[in-house]
Amino acid sequence: MDFDLSALAYTASIWVLPVLLAITLHEAAHGFIAWSYGDDTAYKLGRVSINPLKHIHPIGTILLPLLLIVFKAPFLFGYAKPVPVATHRLRRPRRDMVYVAAAGPTANLILATISAVLFNIVWLLPDAPAMWLAQTLKISIIVNLVLAVLNLLPLPPLDGGRIAVGLLPISLAVPLARLERYGIFILLAAFFLLPYLGRELGLSINVFDWLIRTPVNWMLPFFSSLAGMTEALRL
Template structure:
């Protein structure tokens, strides 16, 4: 049963990061940049998005090691900001599309858990509760993590859009040392977002995540 649970968690994670990346590309296409579309990335076909290390190996190792978090990445969708019709807020809109898509997925499955209890009244329904709960949890983790203002996460593109000119040195610093800052956050700061994820889960579903 544990192996089956691992498989389900991996599949949910892959589904969630693919939705995230496709949403970036779809928003860019809507705003006038067809780069992702021309590259064949506006598809839910996982083959187009999987990164062998970030999409499979890393999350699998985290699940097996039971560290309590799941983390990874897909191949970034190619975006050409010069094609965007909105030159001021275009990059922020594209960046925000990914986390918002994850939040929408979490809301859909969370509301189903909260307001459609008859769906889960059978033995199969009990298993659906677990699957739906993981879908909500993983999508909330992805959304909140990616909203962190650390390059190359989505939150950094939103931050840089609204950051005043006098903070250009901060922007350069964050970009120059992004790998070290991101790794530091993952290993020492990731746990800080878990209370926020728990709060959001409880708010949507009505019960704590377990």
């Protein structure tokens, strides 16, 4: 397979910063809220930090996204080292875990908003850096919205699953919590295996479109308007 190295380098350059910031602030937010509610586990490990090196997972944060970019995958997928939370050390474990889980997606929505606001002033820079920063901010908006929506899916170990476990009656929360060890496999099967099987059977089964692309595209006109763009972004 032939690669245009200069084009690949440029593509990587406009993706690296948004992905690192999105993942870093997402995980740091979990650690900060856990710390504020009584669990200092992440704080003692240095995970309440905006230093990306504290959160980078060599495969999930670097190798996997890079491979998806190189092979022009239809969407980007990645993850960081999970922030450890000792639930029993939280003041009110079931309630406080909802806040800890919600902190990650909230951080991504805030970062998407900041990226949109900054887009309004990017054109004050000279042309070349302005164009590069504009592309980077566009990607930052999309990456953060995708990460927020993905993590709000009600499937443990995603944040949405942990929020659901904290809010549902015990009779429903317990069986949902038991899915945590299988959650990542369910997610990967839904996003990769089901579409493949669908194509083999002549069916259109695109779980990513249904669960991620549709809600993100529903939100993008608002963020595009906030950024002062004449045309709304699309995922």
